[in-house]
Amino acid sequence: MAHLINNDVFLAFSTYATIVILKMILMSFLTIYYRLTRKSFPNWEDTAVGNKNPEERKKLLQTNPDVERVRRCHQNDLENIIPFVVIGLLYALTGPDLSTALLHFRVFVGSRIIHTVAYVMALPQPSRGLAWMVGLLTTFSMAYRVLTTALQL
Amino acid sequence: MAHLINNDVFLAFSTYATIVILKMILMSFLTIYYRLTRKSFPNWEDTAVGNKNPEERKKLLQTNPDVERVRRCHQNDLENIIPFVVIGLLYALTGPDLSTALLHFRVFVGSRIIHTVAYVMALPQPSRGLAWMVGLLTTFSMAYRVLTTALQL
Amino acid sequence: MAHLINNDVFLAFSTYATIVILKMILMSFLTIYYRLTRKSFPNWEDTAVGNKNPEERKKLLQTNPDVERVRRCHQNDLENIIPFVVIGLLYALTGPDLSTALLHFRVFVGSRIIHTVAYVMALPQPSRGLAWMVGLLTTFSMAYRVLTTALQL
Numbered sequence: 001m002a003h004l005i006n007n008d009v010f011l012a013f014s015t016y017a018t019i020v021i022l023k024m025i026l027m028s029f030l031t032i033y034y035r036l037t038r039k040s041f042p043n044w045e046d047t048a049v050g051n052k053n054p055e056e057r058k059k060l061l062q063t064n065p066d067v068e069r070v071r072r073c074h075q076n077d078l079e080n081i082i083p084f085v086v087i088g089l090l091y092a093l094t095g096p097d098l099s100t101a102l103l104h105f106r107v108f109v110g111s112r113i114i115h116t117v118a119y120v121m122a123l124p125q126p127s128r129g130l131a132w133m134v135g136l137l138t139t140f141s142m143a144y145r146v147l148t149t150a151l152q153l
Numbered sequence: 154m155a156h157l158i159n160n161d162v163f164l165a166f167s168t169y170a171t172i173v174i175l176k177m178i179l180m181s182f183l184t185i186y187y188r189l190t191r192k193s194f195p196n197w198e199d200t201a202v203g204n205k206n207p208e209e210r211k212k213l214l215q216t217n218p219d220v221e222r223v224r225r226c227h228q229n230d231l232e233n234i235i236p237f238v239v240i241g242l243l244y245a246l247t248g249p250d251l252s253t254a255l256l257h258f259r260v261f262v263g264s265r266i267i268h269t270v271a272y273v274m275a276l277p278q279p280s281r282g283l284a285w286m287v288g289l290l291t292t293f294s295m296a297y298r299v300l301t302t303a304l305q306l
Numbered sequence: 307m308a309h310l311i312n313n314d315v316f317l318a319f320s321t322y323a324t325i326v327i328l329k330m331i332l333m334s335f336l337t338i339y340y341r342l343t344r345k346s347f348p349n350w351e352d353t354a355v356g357n358k359n360p361e362e363r364k365k366l367l368q369t370n371p372d373v374e375r376v377r378r379c380h381q382n383d384l385e386n387i388i389p390f391v392v393i394g395l396l397y398a399l400t401g402p403d404l405s406t407a408l409l410h411f412r413v414f415v416g417s418r419i420i421h422t423v424a425y426v427m428a429l430p431q432p433s434r435g436l437a438w439m440v441g442l443l444t445t446f447s448m449a450y451r452v453l454t455t456a457l458q459l
Contacts, residue, residue: 014243014303018296021236025289028232042225045278072348078231078384079334083327085239086391090320125351136331143324150320167396167456171449174389178442181385195378198431231384238392 009101013092016105017085020112024081027074030120031067040064073119077112080132084108084139091142094149104138111135162254166245169258170238173265177234180227183273184220193217226272230265233285237261237292244295247302257291264288315407319398322411323391326418330387333380336426337373346370379425383418386438390414390445397448400455410444417441 034040039060041047047057088108092101115131117123187193192213194200200210241261245254268284270276340346345366347353353363394414398407421437423429 011303014246014299018240018243018299018303021239022293022296024232025236025292028289043222043272043275045275045281048278069349074232078235079330079380082235082384082388083331086327087324090324093320119349122349122351125354128351136334139331140328143328146320146324150317150324164456167399167452171393171396171452171456174392175446175449177385178389178445181442196375196425196428198428198434201431227385231388235388 007092008098009092009096012098012102012105013088016109017088020081020109021085023109023112023116024074024077027070027077027116031070031074034064034067034070038064038066040067069122070120073116076115076119076132080135080139081112084135084142087139087143087146090146090150094145096145104142108135108138111138160245161251162245162249165251165255165258166241169262170241173234173237173262176262176265176269177227177230180223180230180269184223184227187217187220187223191217191219193220222275223273226269229268229272229285233288233292234265237288237295240292240296240299243299243303247298249298257295261288261291264291313398314404315398315402318404318408318411319394322415323394326387326415327391329415329418329422330380330383333376333383333422337376337380340370340373340376344370344372346373375428376426379422382421382425382438386441386445387418390441390448393445393449393452396452396456400451402451410448414441414444417444 035046040062041060044057044061047060051057051060088105091104111131111134115128115135118128118131188199193215194213197210197214200213204210204213241258244257264284264287268281268288271281271284341352346368347366350363350367353366357363357366394411397410417437417440421434421441424434424437
């Protein structure tokens with residue numbers, strides 16, 4: 001194990017993977033914030049806080065566009081950040097240059113932060129689309145190196 | 154590879170990660186169970202089993218609140234268990250004490266089992282919310298150790 | 307790190323995990339293709355391309371059954387491919403025979419490709435259900451080996 005922990009690229013991967021996963025978890029808290037302020041809950045038992053009146057509780061079960069927007073952003077994170085983590089881990093083990101690896105990790109994490117801001121604030125396209133594409137290109141570049149290093153069908 | 158397999162913390166991580174991933178897969182079977190008993194399917198081709206009448210098949214395409222509840226629970230698993238697995242793997246490689254690591258893994262897995270029971274059985278809040286928060290705190294604690302050990306921006 | 311990269315089973319895992327994650331990312335592009343051809347978008351800012359008329363933009367916000375189908379297929383990938391990657395990584399570290407490991411990886415990746423074709427083309431059941439089950443059985447078989455090798459509660 002010592003050599004993983006003494007390996008600069010692996011340490012860099014650990015740092016950026018943890019940061020971007022924490023960013024993804026942040027979406028859960030943002031969803032809760034919007035659910036509370038927009039009064040929109042998915043489950044009957046969630047509507048009981050401070051409410052006894054069944055009629056008022058029913059109103060809290062409606063969907064809200066701001067909540068749905070944050071949830072779509074969270075879903076997009078799942079669809080893009082998890083592939084980055086998996087392929088990034090394998091990429092780190094192929095022994096790339098530290099500077100090349102850092103470039104990949106930083107561009108990806110930066111692109112996802114911009115993507116989140118563009119999604120949650122509903123910035124005009126193509127801001128969100130470009131951020132999404134830059135993140136994917138980073139992942140593809142790492143996947144290319146993994147496949148050319150490891151290819152063993 | 155031998156030293157990963159001879160490392161107690163890594164073995165403990167492998168055990169608990171596998172258990173909690175299997176728990177997540179269980180949600181797929183629970184969804185199928187509810188789809189069959191509540192007669193609620195998402196795709197036209199799923200409604201053909203034992204049905205030839207197009208009118209009756211159309212009725213099977215409606216959503217059902219019990220099915221949607223299980224699917225929300227599955228989604229919450231994806232949003233929480235995957236971060237645990239990623240950060241837990243990196244955490245196991247930082248060389249923590251076995252007892253500390255076991256505490257993290259056991260609390261997380263326990264919290265997710267309680268979360269699932271609370272969600273599927275619609276137990277009164279804050280049971281589900283607390284279970285969710287305990288699981289996240291475990292993940293945050295491991296992320297803190299990964300970042301303080303590996304931080305390399 | 308050298309011994310991971312010199313290990314045949316780990317190289318095979320890296321190859322198949324990367325391929326199946328790339329297949330999962332393909333679903334994002336398929337979603338975009340269906341959104342563009344079916345004119346169905348989730349966000350107001352996505353409807354601005356080539357449209358100035360608010361009435362016409364509103365029409366683009368409706369859901370479309372083909373888009374929803376591809377998104378369900380993507381969701382099923384998240385629910386099944388990620389468990390494969392996690393358990394497959396731990397399985398590769400238990401030191402299985404290369405031929406046994408290759409059999410698991412190939413059957414899983416093949417089953418997911420068939421699953422995607424069956425889902426997107428709406429082939430009659432049980433084609434999609436069987437492909438899904440074969441993939442899961444591969445994952446269960448690997449989980450069994452991980453637990454019998456590593457079990458440390």
